[in-house]
Amino acid sequence: MADAPVRALILAGGSGTRLWPRSTDERPKPFLALTGGESLLRETYRRAAALVGAGNVFVSGRSSHAPLLAAELREVPESRLVLEPMRRNTAPAIALSALAASEDVSDTVFAVLPSDQAVRDEPAFLAALRTAAEAARTHDAFVTLGIPPTRAETGFGYMEVEEKTGEPGISLKEKEERDGSIRRVVRFIEKPTPARAEEFLASGRFFWNAGIFVFRTSYLFEEMERVCPDVLKAARLAHAARKAGDRSSFSETFSSSPSVSIDVAVMEKARCVLTIPYACGWSDLGSWEAVFEFRGGAPGVNVLEGPAAAVNGSGNLVLAQGRPVRVVGLSDVFVVDSPDGLLVMRRGASEALRKSVEEGLSR
């Protein structure tokens, strides 16, 4: 196990009605340059390559996005691009990719990185991932990154960690010196009520679950065999069909898997989940408010991109694309242009936007 390679899996799925008009089914969130630089996918790829080396990066994505993926990730050969013929949530996708990533070795340390997020401090983020990879190498465990909550968010999943205590014969201080900042996760909590989210924020024992985690593939298969053998079985059959180049069998076997998330199928039932805190700036960019804040926006501060001007106003997010955009006499307004549509929104109205997009453009 000491020589197990470290590999990474980028999850290139994801969507979001709250990022209309930029995010669409045809071009979902990972393909958007929401931080103002490259696409989120491309930024995730760079981090993954820095962590494990370019040749060890695998990507899980949707067949329908194959041309987009090829254009964004020219460095990733087809063999490491694990395309799903249909959406089956994260458990089948991760199982299939883990099989592809470990077939040439007896075991692999495998880091799963969603590509619909942004991190502010890349070196600190990579350092946390390296600590997690080292822990995964030496423990039978899923090692997650835990994001210390900065607000009482009700839209995220949380992880509760055990209280810091000493052990018989070892003081708390000695224990911390031995284990670093690694903590054991005792519970997953999905989308809490506002009151509970406030408690979580205050307690210091709860972390946001960013869906970033590292494990040995042998441990994943062992746990799946125990808690969701049907998912693993479908993944094994699909993997064999994929290797054989049998598309119709691949599609059939993959589709036979239950559609379930890795959290629900495996993590919540796993014997050991650990967490490493990463506290240096993370965002799910789940709404235009999140994009605004991640890019330094605040009341009084405009965030402008492209040929945009905000005159007599502040606290605006203006993302122009090609055509000039003028925002005149307004504050705390988000304007997002795109070839597919145009959004003009009061800051804080993302929930109404989501509803409106789901209902379609009726009056």
Next chain:
Amino acid sequence: MADAPVRALILAGGSGTRLWPRSTDERPKPFLALTGGESLLRETYRRAAALVGAGNVFVSGRSSHAPLLAAELREVPESRLVLEPMRRNTAPAIALSALAASEDVSDTVFAVLPSDQAVRDEPAFLAALRTAAEAARTHDAFVTLGIPPTRAETGFGYMEVEEKTGEPGISLKEKEERDGSIRRVVRFIEKPTPARAEEFLASGRFFWNAGIFVFRTSYLFEEMERVCPDVLKAARLAHAARKAGDRSSFSETFSSSPSVSIDVAVMEKARCVLTIPYACGWSDLGSWEAVFEFRGGAPGVNVLEGPAAAVNGSGNLVLAQGRPVRVVGLSDVFVVDSPDGLLVMRRGASEALRKSVEEGLSR
């Protein structure tokens, strides 16, 4: 004179930085469908044709807009399309057009209609114009339409009319029965101060000058000979060159004219200016606020055009064009989309818009 034909001249010039991004030098205000139906030019053409018959409609426009004019006004032959090679304001343009419109007859009743305006009650508007045409036939006078002011506007020109009094031997009532609502204009006032505009609004003796007026061409030439012979002389030379098809001489002679408005060059010095009130809804559509109000917008009432939705808000003007536009959680906001740019503006911020457009898109 009883048999002088009635002809109309549409002024197809006009521009406006306050209507960015729809109005540009390449496609100025008359070519925009600001009332929600046809272009203002097309609407003006329909009114002119209803007034004088399609064969009696002349159009004054800019050479650079020839393709646009031809596309909008296919019914108007080249002979009645009087194109200026360069801008010289309204006096030279009207003189040249009046010469073209009267060369086949000894005299013409000529109605000048700007095409950058909208009227709400077309039958009432045409009735007022017919009264004006009849007065112009029987009086040596410029007969204007006077718009009773509805607010203390400081951006318009005003006309002051004489007080209603009886005449020796005739009571006021008898005089009104004889003359109808025709009043004599005693003074033109350009863009008053706010205080004076308030006085004008209260007095009842001041009307907005919409630039709509009717006269006999013989009377126009007579007055021009007296008060601006240089303008008339240049127009006569340009008219001869135009008839002869000599483009370079046309351009040279037309450009030799002083650049001056018909108001300053002629009307303010004329021996007799009369006015007929038209009180049934008129707008210069000089800003997005004016467009919003003309189209029934008000606090609490959205005006939407094209694939537009306004969710959780009211009092918005949303002019979509092609792409869907969503306005979420905002009130009293104007959103105007166009292929050339996008405007998002607080209602009432037109002055800041004008400044911003003049300064260019800098931050």
